[in-house]
Amino acid sequence: MMQWVQGMRDSFFTSLFSIAKDDKRVILITSDTGAICHDRFRDELKDQYINVGIAEQNMIGVAAGLAMAGKIVYVYAIIPFATMRCYEQIRVDLCCMNLPVTVVGVGVGFDYSTLGPTHHGIEDISLMRSLPEMKIYSPADSFMAEELAKLSYEEKGPKYIRLDRVGSPLVYKNKKEIDFSKGFNVVREGKDLYIIATGRMVFNALNVAELLADLSIDTGVIDLFKIKPFNKNMLWDVIKDVGHVVTLEEHFIIGGIGELVGGLLLNRRKPVEFRAIGIPHAFCRSYGTRDYLYRINGIDKHSMVETINKWIKTEKKFL
Amino acid sequence: MDRGKIRKLECKARWVRKKVLEMAVKAGAGHVAPAFSCTEIITALHYDNIMNFDPKNPEWPDRDRFILSKGQAAIALYAVLADLGFFPVDELMTFTCDGSRLGGHTEDTIPGVEAFTGSLGHGLSIGAGLALAAKMDDKKYISFVLMGDGECHEGSVWEAAMFSAQHKLNNLIVIIDHNGLSATDCLENYLEVEPLNKKWEAFGWETVIVDGHSFNDLCSVLSKDSCSRFSKPLVIIALTTKGKGVSFMENSPIWHYRIPVGEELVIAQKELSCEK
Numbered sequence: 001m002m003q004w005v006q007g008m009r010d011s012f013f014t015s016l017f018s019i020a021k022d023d024k025r026v027i028l029i030t031s032d033t034g035a036i037c038h039d040r041f042r043d044e045l046k047d048q049y050i051n052v053g054i055a056e057q058n059m060i061g062v063a064a065g066l067a068m069a070g071k072i073v074y075v076y077a078i079i080p081f082a083t084m085r086c087y088e089q090i091r092v093d094l095c096c097m098n099l100p101v102t103v104v105g106v107g108v109g110f111d112y113s114t115l116g117p118t119h120h121g122i123e124d125i126s127l128m129r130s131l132p133e134m135k136i137y138s139p140a141d142s143f144m145a146e147e148l149a150k151l152s153y154e155e156k157g158p159k160y161i162r163l164d165r166v167g168s169p170l171v172y173k174n175k176k177e178i179d180f181s182k183g184f185n186v187v188r189e190g191k192d193l194y195i196i197a198t199g200r201m202v203f204n205a206l207n208v209a210e211l212l213a214d215l216s217i218d219t220g221v222i223d224l225f226k227i228k229p230f231n232k233n234m235l236w237d238v239i240k241d242v243g244h245v246v247t248l249e250e251h252f253i254i255g256g257i258g259e260l261v262g263g264l265l266l267n268r269r270k271p272v273e274f275r276a277i278g279i280p281h282a283f284c285r286s287y288g289t290r291d292y293l294y295r296i297n298g299i300d301k302h303s304m305v306e307t308i309n310k311w312i313k314t315e316k317k318f319l
Numbered sequence: 320m321d322r323g324k325i326r327k328l329e330c331k332a333r334w335v336r337k338k339v340l341e342m343a344v345k346a347g348a349g350h351v352a353p354a355f356s357c358t359e360i361i362t363a364l365h366y367d368n369i370m371n372f373d374p375k376n377p378e379w380p381d382r383d384r385f386i387l388s389k390g391q392a393a394i395a396l397y398a399v400l401a402d403l404g405f406f407p408v409d410e411l412m413t414f415t416c417d418g419s420r421l422g423g424h425t426e427d428t429i430p431g432v433e434a435f436t437g438s439l440g441h442g443l444s445i446g447a448g449l450a451l452a453a454k455m456d457d458k459k460y461i462s463f464v465l466m467g468d469g470e471c472h473e474g475s476v477w478e479a480a481m482f483s484a485q486h487k488l489n490n491l492i493v494i495i496d497h498n499g500l501s502a503t504d505c506l507e508n509y510l511e512v513e514p515l516n517k518k519w520e521a522f523g524w525e526t527v528i529v530d531g532h533s534f535n536d537l538c539s540v541l542s543k544d545s546c547s548r549f550s551k552p553l554v555i556i557a558l559t560t561k562g563k564g565v566s567f568m569e570n571s572p573i574w575h576y577r578i579p580v581g582e583e584l585v586i587a588q589k590e591l592s593c594e595k
Contacts, residue, residue, distance in 0.1 A: 050451075052482055055481070055482065057444070057475035057478055058482050060444070061443070061475065061479060062444050062447055062479075063448060065447060066448040066452050067448075068448070069449050069452030069453070069456070070452070088438060092437075093441055093445060
């Protein structure tokens, strides 16, 4: 039975609020992007909360200045605005100076499914992967988002965390199930195939694995939550014996985890059949629910089962 | 202002220009004319007890902060920082050479340099963040930001200008090196920035216009008292001449990134030595 709790965003900022209450160095900056969970910051920690207005470039520069003076800064906006509008500020002000600023982007993939391509978060991994010093976290559920608030507070240097806006299904039963040491978690073991997924797609991958099991394809699922730096050696140890690997992301494959894992496989001598599944490389000008956009873009569970099953069955020699 | 003090500053500015030319010629690189445009501004800030800093302790938490937002003038700032003892003067002659840490734009890893600059339109936001942090922590340091006038084309400058006024950052002083030229042309020919003072006033700033090559003007307006006089952030529009000090470079866009050679160099050296 699917268990739902508060969204990643609420979990993250509730956790961050607890940290900020005890450490005045923690500053939250938003570019006029609201969230109910920010209200406590604004009301109870008003000296640690800044709304810079609709001005993301300045948001990053101010964050850099604050961090240079010893603050631990979080900046927050919808993904395209948090990453693209101020990309060069992130590159120069945060990454070149290796400052402790966490960029928190909300609205992974088609989270803002009714607002169109301007609000879709479908290139952010690609952009952030290009930047030296930048770490990238992509939590699979609220438990992980909550823990990432603590982790980002303790880690040095710039970070990027991509969050879902609203309630998400849980992947983990509790926080103790999450092992942050490797950068990924094997959330389901498999013998024939591993699906490496990130963000909300981890939950989709678990559903797909269930359906593939009915088709006699023993499928494991890996939650790749730390995209950069990428723990390629330990991940290779997990996937090297299954024969088939699929990546699944609510993001373009270009620059996403598909290319990341594909690059890993290219550099190994042992052949592993590989397929990257993500959002087709086009702006999605359709509107509706997030699940509807999944369906028309082929990343819903039934499309994925069909795609994977067809692919696997044509490669029987590996099974 | 004391005439002897002014003469000393003028002498220092002459040394900076000559050193900049020497470094650029040796390297075959560097923005000479942009550096000459703001030589008096950088000199005044660093040699007239305007800024508090300690070359032996560059990370001193209470130091005043200087952000060279027009990072292409790094060559002049490096000359000044070396002369003050932040790093050896001999190192200046490695400028942009193989393996040198001194590049064409300012890097925060160089002792005495606060911020990584070179991309225009970044420094003011960083300076505003530093000034805001000072307010939060009840610190007395001042953030000084030196910008170019062409840099005011960047939209991010105006985002930061609004922000600074909103937060009443009267511990933030911006100096605009207003020489009227950018890399390729006179600003008025393709994107005019005037009336610059009225624009900043409209954005909620206190504005002062000075002669950017007059130590008398610069030192009187750059004193710490300037900050305490106002409740708003202060912008000093310094009227300058790009390439100041070398006749054929002055007000000539082609010298933005050119290094004098042959007879040009002889003339430039002669004029800088004779500078009054």
